[in-house]
Amino acid sequence: MKPSSISAEALFEAHRELLRWEWIAGHAHPERRFDETAVRDAQSAADLVGYLNYIHPYRVQLVGRREVAYLNNVPPEDQERRISRIVTLEPPVIIAADGITPPE
Numbered sequence: 150m151k152p153s154s155i156s157a158e159a160l161f162e163a164h165r166e167l168l169r170w171e172w173i174a175g176h177a178h179p180e181r182r183f184d185e186t187a188v189r190d191a192q193s194a195a196d197l198v199g200y201l202n203y204i205h206p207y208r209v210q211l212v213g214r215r216e217v218a219y220l221n222n223v224p225p226e227d228q229e230r231r232i233s234r235i236v237t238l239e240p241p242v243i244i245a246a247d248g249i250t251p252p253e
Contacts, residue, residue, distance in 0.1 A: 181241040
């Protein structure tokens with residue numbers, strides 16, 4: 150049986166109303182998918198989440214208060230470089246949690 154895979158867009162649409170999600174960036178790549186092996190081998194939802202202290206390609210990336218504080222406490226050129234490094238790994242979804250507004 151082939152492992153299932155879900156796109157960023159499908160995940161967003163499935164949870165948009167309940168979680169009050171708003172799509173704020175990445176409109177050009179809604180088809181990005183989770184790694185099928187990671188989905189198959191996950192023993193819990195936590196296995197599919199990456200935090201900014203270690204970037205996991207093909208996993209949800211969470212950005213909360215601590216991560217935004219980390220990004221906001223560096224010069225703009227460092228902030229841009231760090232954000233570019235994250236998106237270069239093409240995570241299917243980056244979630245801004247805790248009601249925060251992520252850096253531009």
